[in-house]
Amino acid sequence: MxxxxxxxxxxxxxxxxxxxxxxxxxxxxxxxxxxxxxxxxxxxxxxxxxxxxxxxxxxxxxxxxxxxxxxxxxxxxxDSPPERRGFSSLAEARELLREPGVAAPPVDADFQMHSTDSDGAMPLAEVIGLCRQRGLRCIAITDHSKGLRIANGMDETRLRAQGEEIARINAELRESGSEMVVLRSVEMNLSPEGEGDMEWDALCELDLVLGAFHSKLRLRDDQTDRYLAAIRNPVVDVLAHPRARMFDTRVGLQADWRRVFGEAARLDKAVEIDCHGNRQDLDVELLGLVREEGARVSIGSDAHVAVEHENLDLGIASAVRAGIPTERIINCMSPDEVRAWARAHRQG
Ligand SMILES: [Zn+2]
Missing domain, CATH: 1.10.150 (DNA polymerase; domain 1)
Incomplete structure (x- = not known):
C-alpha cells in the first residue's frame, strides 16, 4: 500500500x-x-x-x-472537506518533474518572496544570496505594502530605499560575473474593492507589481467584481494568490473564474501560482481554466523562510499538470521582457 x-x-x-x-x-x-x-x-x-x-x-x-x-x-x-481539497505535495511535484517524458517549462525565476523588509525571516541580501546559490536567473523581491501593517508593510519611502539596495546588489552581481537579475517589486495590498494602497509614482519605478487580497477573505458570496477591478487596475501586473485559500483553514473566495481569467487575458495580465504548500493558489483545476482563457501565469514560491524557496517546484508541477504553455509563463521571459510587459500595462 x-x-x-x-x-x-x-x-x-x-x-x-x-x-x-x-x-x-x-x-x-x-x-x-x-x-x-x-x-x-x-x-x-x-x-x-x-x-x-x-x-x-x-x-x-x-x-x-x-x-x-x-x-x-x-x-x-x-473525500477531503472543501478547505483541504485540491492540494498536492512537493514530493509528488518532484516525482512528476523527474518522470521521463515530462516536458517541464524551464522556470528558473521566482516571482514572489519576502525579506525582513516586511514579514520575511531573512534580510534582503541573504534572500538574494540564497536564490543565487539555487541557480535562479531572475527573482522578484515582493515585500508587502504599507496597507498590510500586520506584515510590516512598506511605505513609499522604504520601498524606494529597498530599490536602491537592489540596484546596488544588481551591480555587484554583474561585476562578479553572475547573470542573475533582481527585479524590484511589491506585493501590493488590495482593498476588497480591488484598489491598491501605494502611490502611482512609486509603483511606476518598480519592474513588476503583484496585487493581492488580504481582507474579507471568508465572504461566501460571489466576488467576481473585486477580481475584475483588481485586474483592470493599471498598476497591477500579477494577481497574487488569487483565491486566498489556506489549507485546512480557509476555503478561499468564489468568483466567476472564467470571466476573471478571460479579463486577465484581454488585458495581458498574469494570475499567480503561489507555490506555498498551504496555498497552492491557483491550483491545477483553476489553472485549466486559465489555460483555456489564455491568461498569463506567474509562478512564485511566496517564501518567507529559506526552506520555502524549495516550493517553486510545486507550482511548476501544477503548470505542467494543467498544460500551461511555456510562452504563457512570465517566469520564462527575460528580465527585460518582464519589465517591458509590465510597463505596457501602465500606458494603456
Ligand atoms: Zn499575500
Missing part, C-alpha cells in the same frame, strides 16, 4: 480532528498535516529506504507512528 504525502496530510488532519481540540496531540497532528505538503520526499520512499520519519520537519515519534499506520492501512481515504 502506497500513499502520497498529500493523502497522508489528509489522514493527519483527520487524526487531528479526532483528538480533543487544543490538546498537544491535536496540535502536533495539525502542524504535521500542514508541513506534509512541503516535505521534499515521499514518506513511503523514506520507509522503503529505512529512513526514520522523525527526520522530517514537524514529525516526532507520535506523528511518525500515525504516518506508519496510515501507510500500512488499506482503508479508503474519504
Amino acid at each position: 502506497s500513499r502520497t504525502n498529500s493523502q497522508l496530510a489528509e489522514l493527519l488532519a483527520r487524526a487531528a480532528e479526532q483528538q480533543e481540540a487544543g490538546t498537544n496531540k491535536a496540535k502536533a497532528l495539525r502542524r504535521a498535516a500542514h508541513q506534509a505538503l512541503a516535505w521534499p520526499v515521499s514518506v513511503a520512499s523514506m520507509v522503503e529506504a529505512g529512513q526514520p520519519l522523525t527526520d522530517l520537519p514537524g514529525v516526532g515519534p507520535y506523528v511518525a507512528g500515525i504516518l506508519l499506520a496510515g501507510l500500512e492501512s488499506a482503508a479508503e481515504i474519504p
Whole structure:
C-alpha cells in the first residue's frame, strides 16, 4: 500500500480532528498535516529506504507512528472537506518533474518572496544570496505594502530605499560575473474593492507589481467584481494568490473564474501560482481554466523562510499538470521582457 504525502496530510488532519481540540496531540497532528505538503520526499520512499520519519520537519515519534499506520492501512481515504481539497505535495511535484517524458517549462525565476523588509525571516541580501546559490536567473523581491501593517508593510519611502539596495546588489552581481537579475517589486495590498494602497509614482519605478487580497477573505458570496477591478487596475501586473485559500483553514473566495481569467487575458495580465504548500493558489483545476482563457501565469514560491524557496517546484508541477504553455509563463521571459510587459500595462 502506497500513499502520497498529500493523502497522508489528509489522514493527519483527520487524526487531528479526532483528538480533543487544543490538546498537544491535536496540535502536533495539525502542524504535521500542514508541513506534509512541503516535505521534499515521499514518506513511503523514506520507509522503503529505512529512513526514520522523525527526520522530517514537524514529525516526532507520535506523528511518525500515525504516518506508519496510515501507510500500512488499506482503508479508503474519504473525500477531503472543501478547505483541504485540491492540494498536492512537493514530493509528488518532484516525482512528476523527474518522470521521463515530462516536458517541464524551464522556470528558473521566482516571482514572489519576502525579506525582513516586511514579514520575511531573512534580510534582503541573504534572500538574494540564497536564490543565487539555487541557480535562479531572475527573482522578484515582493515585500508587502504599507496597507498590510500586520506584515510590516512598506511605505513609499522604504520601498524606494529597498530599490536602491537592489540596484546596488544588481551591480555587484554583474561585476562578479553572475547573470542573475533582481527585479524590484511589491506585493501590493488590495482593498476588497480591488484598489491598491501605494502611490502611482512609486509603483511606476518598480519592474513588476503583484496585487493581492488580504481582507474579507471568508465572504461566501460571489466576488467576481473585486477580481475584475483588481485586474483592470493599471498598476497591477500579477494577481497574487488569487483565491486566498489556506489549507485546512480557509476555503478561499468564489468568483466567476472564467470571466476573471478571460479579463486577465484581454488585458495581458498574469494570475499567480503561489507555490506555498498551504496555498497552492491557483491550483491545477483553476489553472485549466486559465489555460483555456489564455491568461498569463506567474509562478512564485511566496517564501518567507529559506526552506520555502524549495516550493517553486510545486507550482511548476501544477503548470505542467494543467498544460500551461511555456510562452504563457512570465517566469520564462527575460528580465527585460518582464519589465517591458509590465510597463505596457501602465500606458494603456
Ligand atoms: Zn499575500
